Amino acid sequence: RVLAKPGDRVQYGQTLLMIHSQNFTLVESAEQKARSTLRVAEKNFARAQRLFAEGAASQREVTEAEDALAQARAEYERASADLATLGGNQERSSPEFLLRSPINGVVIARTPAASLGAEIQPGSGMLFIVADLSKVWVLADLPEREMQGVHSGLPVEVEAQAYPGVKFPGTVEYVSELLDQTTRTAKLRCLLPNGQLRLKPEMFVDVTLHRPQVDILIPTSAIVTKGDQFFVYVEDDENQRTYTPREVTLGPEMGKMVPVVKGLKGGDRIVVEGAILLDSAFHKLL
Template structure:
């Protein structure tokens, strides 16, 4: 009988110890769950004053601003085709001198190159002969006219002299026309002989040159290209949905990567009447002044064309440089207390160097408008340190 109470006392002691052990094991689990919940609320990223200055951090209060309805498209800069010329030799000949270099500014009528042409030499000789024949015919006619007035010669001799003068005049005009067609001035053809000057049709810049001394020039191969670059064409391709919003005469602003933050004002002067079959787009042309010569043909550009079909609307828009990608999500940094916190956003259209924000921010948020990439690098560095 003495063994049974001892056995029951042992079972009770084991149960009590097991219960205490279960309580002790549950405590670490509860403690571990608390930091996991806190991990969802990251502490603001804090930088020292020296780090802030080095990163160039600038903060602005976000506010809604009016945004005009506009179309933004990529474009290419081209010379004004009305002020662009490819200049070829009007007649086959050998180049004897070149007077214009690539990139040179030239005047209207300035000589670009000189060539010698056998055809022009023959035409010049024929012109000289025609002029001599015309002078003889004119002298014969004047003598016949005087003799006919005195009734010394017959009427038929007078008429023959007049016909010879008309014939000589026609042959002279034909010889002058031939010299003119070959690109020379009939007035100086006799003096210049077989030499021909190739000149600029208007003032501009030599943008292409293929003329080389000693080579043979022909009418089918341009020797120079001259363009007046004081006005340029910005050619943009409009998709079908854009057509109803863009019209001739609309104001436009053009920006290029070479001059960040600058806008070159212009207007739409032409919208093509046909859709391009392959690209399914329509070409729109914007004319801009380029008197300072900073814009260059073949540059890529971004054109913002005022559509004018809707009134301005109030939107929240942030600078494009304020938006960074964190884990594939467009994100901005907002000043919070003494630090900065990343804020995911839903971006909309890009207009004039700013990104419209559909959601994620509200008016009054203190937005980091400069230095966002430095904050991103600091944030990633701190996350890597935490993992280790």
């Protein structure tokens, strides 16, 4: 019986599919026979040990009974494992195997192997895909000309035609390092909360990137790092070719450039090459 279809919301442990095993009766019978043989072997071994202690049996008879017990136990364990793979055990035996959902989520796919009357064999592969859609990925194509400043953690807003005027907030989770040679775009993956399940798989959406407003960009080579502080060497207004360190607050790097959030103003002249050497010489003079 097929109890779930694509689009259904399911709970953890909910039955998706009931599978009837035609081999179950044979496997169960083999397990019962192996269990009976094991019990007989256990009794024979106990009896051989008792007779040996009384002098009425030889060591060879005890060894043979012990070997028979080991063989019977191994056969029972194999038969029991075969039965367990079909969903049976000593407490509950049934030719019906229940395939249950491993999570709370939505059935987003069901393969032909999970159709009514289909035969399922080892290696049949996937039967269902159940996804937790309370968080979703949005995949977008990022044009090459728009790549500067795009990085993981950047805020985004997503709009879907199904919800005019509604903006869904999220963040960039991944930016591909490769460009499509034909479209000249990179794959962008955004993560969005979707608690009300309004965003559906395969929806078309528009993605807006919210880059920080940056007035000043400087090369990363101009930065001198000291612990968790960042400095640049700025030319003095009154004394040209005289430089002093100034602490700055930086934004996320954009390739070989980095935005300065605080500490510099337009028109400041800074050292962009050799700043580390200048810093070393500055401290030697001090």
